[in-house]
Amino acid sequence: MHILVEGQAIKHELYGAGVVTESNTERTTIDFDDHGVKKFVTSMWTAELIGEPPATPPGKRRGRRKTVKKKVAAEK
Numbered sequence: 001m002h003i004l005v006e007g008q009a010i011k012h013e014l015y016g017a018g019v020v021t022e023s024n025t026e027r028t029t030i031d032f033d034d035h036g037v038k039k040f041v042t043s044m045w046t047a048e049l050i051g052e053p054p055a056t057p058p059g060k061r062r063g064r065r066k067t068v069k070k071k072v073a074a075e076k
Helices: none
Strands: 009-012 016-023 027-032 036-041
Touching: 009 027
Parallel strands: none
Antiparallel strands: 009 016, 016 027, 027 036
């Protein structure tokens, strides 16, 4: 079982590069660059660490961009 630090960069063989958003003895949550947020059972998953943990935890979690609806000009 390997609990990671929030903000730690990892590389998973299936999902690619990502950042740890949460990790405890039960679950580890990773926000992957190309596949979004995935949850794993901490004792069962494997990944390669690709960077040192940040000195201070990130203040804001990464999020998805929201789609913006285009405004349609009203006809007169």
